Amino acid sequence: MLSGRSKFKQVRHLVVLAALAAVLGGCVTAPVEAPKAIRTGVQPLDRLQVAIVPPERDLQAQLMAGDFALAASDLKGASEAYGRAAPLSDDPKVAARATELALAVHDQAAAGKALDRWAALGAKPAELAAGRARMALDRGDTAEAQRQLEALVATGDPDAWREFGRILVTARDAAQAGVLLERIATPQRLPNDSTAWLAMSELGENLGRHDYAKTVGDAALARFHDGTTYAWAGQQKFRAGDKEGAKKLFAKAVAKDPKNPRLRLAYATLLIQGGDEKAATKLLASGPQNGDTYAMRMTLAARAGDKVAIRRLYDEIRKQPDDVQADNAFTLGQLAELLGKQEDALDWYAAVGDDDPRIFDASVRSAVILHLQGKDDDAHEIVAELQTTYADRPEQLRKAFAVDGELYMDARRFDAAVDAYDKALRVKPDDTDMLYGRGLAYAEAGRIDQAVADFRKVLELKPGDVEASNALGYTLADNDRDLGEAQSLIQAARAARPDDPSVADSWGWLKFRQGQLDQAESTLRGAWAQRKDADIGVHLAEVLWSRGQHDEARKLLNEVRRIDPKNAALQKTERKLNP
Structure with a gap:
């Protein structure tokens, strides 16, 4: 059971302490018959005064x-x-x-x-100048803001230019900030530090001062010739649409600083966008590694389905010192999953630290693995712990309920899935993803009116949403309801995604419901050729059976049974065709 080895944060409780002030006071009276000699003066408590x-x-x-x-x-x-x-x-x-x-x-x-x-x-003078500059910017006094910003950078404080950038990037008026940037952060005034030059160039881009950004970026490249300036120049080329020029500059950046993982990551990203994933993989594998290079290498290997590369990367990280393995426990868990090593994956996910930003995802992956192993109670126990741990963080809480819903959907416990999506929607009402998920659960549970209502609500909130259009169109067609509307919805989805076999399946099934068997068969055959999906296969088999092609239909159903023996549509169709 994973829960025994998993680490979960405790729910944070906010305890508010109130300070109570008690005033001591009162009087002491002597007994009625007390001798006078006992009272020699004012008693100690009479002299006590409490200052409040x-x-x-x-x-x-x-x-x-x-x-x-x-x-x-x-x-x-x-x-x-x-x-x-x-x-x-x-x-x-x-x-x-x-x-x-x-x-x-x-x-x-x-x-x-x-x-x-x-x-x-x-x-310090720099702190005062920064505060006065922010006050001037806030009241729209450009002249005073300029005086104070010039005083700030003139102090020579090591953080002066960094503070200058922070002030302008948070200014209420971006146009005003852009004017001050160009007036003050000139090549003549900027320090002999490439970081400051590149920061000002990037700030210029963010403020819409593209000519200024290019001028300062080009001047930085001519002056410093280091890896980061070449990389920034490459980014500017890419933004301008010159991808080849950008690649050349990034190549120079990496050549200048081959041990810099950030530069290699940036160049690799550019290569990936250009479709050269092989070159990106080779580049990332060279030189020192960090968590980001390992993660991107894993993504590329998984995308290519390269089991050899996945195995090689897994072994490479496992040979690193313990602290490196601990820092990359989440990546190692993903690699183990890709290699089919579910128990190893669970151990790696359990090793993800509580302060690691991927702890939530590691817990989710653990729940999914346990579900796949048939340990549903353990899987839902992890998700329940997530719901408690992240009770004060709405986004993670919503995701935890969504995971519960997906696990119940896969287990065909549709009413439980509906309940999970209901809870997610209480966290974030009108969440279109949760409405869509609940709509699917309703449809599978046979609660068609409620499914239709949820899909319609998604389309109301996100007009033209392809998944919702396809789901609503299919649900109407599958239940022989409003076939004209179903046709309009699925046509819209086909226009948006003409090569999507799921949409083609909906269209083929609609045509079957409309009695257009030739079009239904040709459409479903095309979808089946694209993707060997159980539902598509079942729909095609039913069309073939209705056309008297019983042997081919039986053969196709046997193939579907090998793909997904528990498929609900398969079982329903077999009962109908072989009562």
Whole structure:
């Protein structure tokens, strides 16, 4: 059982602690008959006075309020709390946070006060210039923003140009940011650092200043001649539509820095887009490796169906040190799956770390493998743990319910699948993928009206959706309902995907329902030749049987039985043809 060796994050609970203030007070009275000698003066408790700090003057209370507001995504509340905390604290970090939050909610007055406090506590000139530039940009004062940005880059601070870029990329007015970029980030002013030049060129592209981006990129190439500048020049060539020019520049980039995995990945991507996957595979296999190169090599080998390459890559990673194997546990799990080593795959997926961004996918793959092994209880147990673990993350929670639905669909437990898709739709109402999945489950369960309603809803939300058009058209045709509408829907799907055998199957089945047997047979024969799919084979067999070609129909059904012996359409057709 995988659940014994799997690692799952615990559900995070937010515990809010409230501070309670208790005021001590009261009086002590002597007994009625107590001797006077006992009372020698004011009693100790009578002298006790408790100082109560007003909340607005309590630094820790304000910091706590600000952090709670941030946790609740209440930026305005956080800004107000930190604004009250800044004058109470001698920590410049508090003033810096107050400035940042005030700028985030566009509160000029609060930002000015926080920035002044930060200055009094020793903020660096670059930090002050950056804050004042952001304030000027926020109120649309281009001249003042330019003065402050020029002051920022003139400080010589190591992070000045990086901060310059961050300020412009987050500016509210992209046109204003573009003007300031061209005025300030000139070749004469930029530092002797190719990273800064390329960052400004890329920022120019993002702000729509393409001529500026090309000018700075070309100047960087002429000045630095390193791998990254050649790669950036290659990207610019590619964007301009010059794919051959881009390939030449990327080849130079890799030649300049052959040990740089990022450059090889970028060049390989370009080769793949050009259809040369063999050259991309060879390029990726040369030089130092990282997780991304291993993953892309696996994808290319899987796409080519190259078992030898898959086996070679699997063995290559397994020979690496333990830490490299641990970092690539998810890729090793996928490779093991491709090699049919399901138990090894489960072990690798269980080794994926809790902090690995692929932990969710590793758990999903484990559930799928267990389902394929017939261990459905274990598979659904993993999915249930995912639903608990990611209860506060809607996207992952929705996917976890969707996985449950797919597993139930494959097991032909259609009512359970409907229930899983219902839960996913409660997380994200009107999710077209979940509506489509539930529609398929309804159709398989024989709940045709509900299936039709879901497919119609998908088309309402995504007009022209090919899958929904085909599914609705097929469902209507299969149930001899609204054949005219079914024809329109499937025709639209055929126009969008003329070579899709699934759509051709729907069209052939529609023609059978309409009594057009010649067209039904020719269409279904074409679809069967393209893809040996059980449903297509069953439909063609039924058409052949209806035309009196019983021997060929039986032969075809036998072939379908070898492909998918549990196919529901096969069983239904055999009962109908051999009552």
